[in-house]
Amino acid sequence: MIYPSIDKLLNQVGSKYLLVNIVAKRAREMEEKKNYQLKESEYVSKKEIGKSLEEISNDLIHLS
Numbered sequence: 001m002i003y004p005s006i007d008k009l010l011n012q013v014g015s016k017y018l019l020v021n022i023v024a025k026r027a028r029e030m031e032e033k034k035n036y037q038l039k040e041s042e043y044v045s046k047k048e049i050g051k052s053l054e055e056i057s058n059d060l061i062h063l064s
Contacts, residue, residue, distance in 0.1 A: 026052035030051060031048050
């Protein structure tokens with residue numbers, strides 16, 4: 001089972017393509033700057049892609 005659910009993420013973002021772009025940019029930022037919104041122990045995922053999906057799911061990343 002994938003966490004977080006793609007259905008929940010699409011309700012927040014609205015488009016698969018926008019979701020992919022946001023997640024990719026955020027994952028790159030996390031990898032380069034080691035800047036995380038949550039504590040390391042609060043993430044379910046180990047990789048930056050999963051962590052960025054979790055941040056979107058928790059409403060920590062807002063679209064403008």
